[in-house]
Amino acid sequence: MRYLTCVGVLFLVLVMGAFATAQADxxxxxxxxxxxHxxxxxxxxxxxxxxxxGQSADxxxxxxxxxxxxxxxxxxxxxxxxxxxxxSPEEIREVAEYMAEF
Known part of the structure; x- marks a missing residue:
């Protein structure tokens, strides 16, 4: 049980880190x-x-x-x-997602 909890927490940290990195980029x-602008x-x-x-990321x-x-x-x-x-297309997507938060 302790192992599964540790793995779950690690997964959550990795996912949150990836999201934060995309926003930072x-x-x-x-x-x-x-x-x-x-x-x-x-x-x-x-x-x-x-x-x-006010425009959407899409x-x-x-x-x-x-x-x-x-x-x-x-x-x-x-x-x-x-x-x-x-x-790059990835950078365009990331900046569009960032601007959509305005």
Whole structure:
């Protein structure tokens, strides 16, 4: 019984650590976005885009992939393309999840 309790606690710690790491990665990626989107995502980037605050992770991730593949974005999309093409799909997902918490 003691063994099972120890294994259960260890599993819980590992799962919580993985979640915290994903959040930290999303936060560190977003640090590069603060200048245009604001600390809490409420700023309209370059006065041209809607704030990211209040959007779901799925919406944000879809839009970011759209910038990368050319299927989304307005006249100033080259700025976003240059930022996002440096990120892996996992980083895009993590930053989308982080921004969805605003």
């Amino acid at each position: 999303g936060r560190s990626v977003y640090a590069k976005c603060i200048g245009c 604001g600390v809490d995502g409420s700023k309209a980037a370059l006065g041209a885009s809607p704030p990211v605050k 919406e944000l991730e879809k839009k970011m992939h759209g910038y990368v593949d050319g299927s989304y974005g307005g006249s100033k999309k080259v700025i976003m393309v240059n930022m996002l093409k440096k990120l």
